[in-house]
Amino acid sequence: MTRGPSDFRSDTVTKPTAAMRRAMAEAAVGDDVFGEDPTVAELEQETARLFHREASLFVPTGCMGNQIAARLHARPGEEAVVEAAAHMFDWELAGLAALSGIQVRPLASARGGLDPDLVRATLRPAGGFRPRCGLLLLENTHNFHGGAVVPVEHLARLHAVARERGARVHLDGARLWNAAVASGTPLPAYGAVADSLMVCLSKGLGAPVGSMLVGDAAFVAQAREARKLLGGGMRQVGVLAAAGLVALRTMRGRLADDHARARRLARAVAAVPRASLPTGDPDTNIVIVRVEGVDAARVSAALKARGVLALPAGADRVRFVTHLDVDDEDVARASAAFPDAVADAARA
Ligand code: TLP
DSSP, X not given: OOOOOEEOXXXXXXXXXXXXXXXXXXXXXXXXXXXXXXXXXXXXXXXXXXXTXXXXXXXXXXXXXXXXXXXXXXXXXXXXXXXXXXXXXXXXXXXXXXXXXXXXXXXXXXXXXXXXXXXXXXXXXXXXXXXXXXXXXXXXSBGGGTSBOOOHHHHHHHHHHXXXXXXXXXXXXXXXXXXXXHHTOOHHHHHTSOSEEEEESSSTTOOSSXXXXXXXXXXXXXXXXXXXXXXXXXXXXXXXXXXXXXXXXXXXXXXHHHXXXXXXXXXXXXXXXXXXXXTOSOSSSEEEXXXXXXOHHHHHHHHHHTTEEOEEOSTTEEEEEOOTTOOHHHHHHHHHHHXXXXXXXXXX
């Protein structure tokens, strides 16, 4: 059999496993808008328990989970502090402004972890001219800092600063599972450093669809209404929650393999002339490569011609993500293709 392309564009490209497809076919379902889907209820309870929080809500996408949280934590005309390369700010269109009237105050950081003193100075009450800034948006792992793990101790300091200033905290944990595995952090420790958090089932864990918004019971009840408002109330959605349960129960342990492959790929690509790792060695499953003086879109096109897919992530940056559906052979193929792809792109 000929091998298809080696797809490193994202860990969202994975196909559901045989066990997931079986669970989907056999799932007990009901109308979840009436609160009658037993498989969704099981997934929501199990996720909440993992983080030692009261409740959670199944949402179709990570974006929807993040946007619902922000909308519940801040009123129109208020500000949210966010890391300057955060997904919620940079990759969710202008969702915070368009959907919830929230003004964003981006702050730069070295590896995704904001400076607590700067955050303290930025979170402030409304004052005549100045908007109230009462929401802190965190991300872990930090996607565009190369999947960097922000240590839970650092998140705890930021949470304490937010408390001190009367502000709320939401954690975008699309890849929090990766952070937990890479750093050995127990999940309840993350549950303790934010008012709400969002985790994705559809990234490293390989489920076809779905994310979970986690928080206290009153917050999740409000989130259920906001989900309906945004058009995310789903009916016999236990067929998707069933795949999510398989993901949650069986797929977390294997993430360390993805991390090892990312490190191997990073070493290979960083040795290529013009290439470097602007976000350092990968902590988890994301490798961001800078290609000096070369157009990243051209590098991507040249890789594609060699059967390797990677995402241009800025003018001179290419992103590779390892996941369930890439193996050692795919890593070897990408490592071999990269030098020629950069050379081709530099000539073009
Ligand atoms: N990220 C996608 C793209 O949107 C860039 C990817 O391929 O990495 N938070 C973070 C940190 C994310 O990386 C993503 C998806 C989301 C939220 C949104 O999740 P979905 O795609 O389920 O809405």
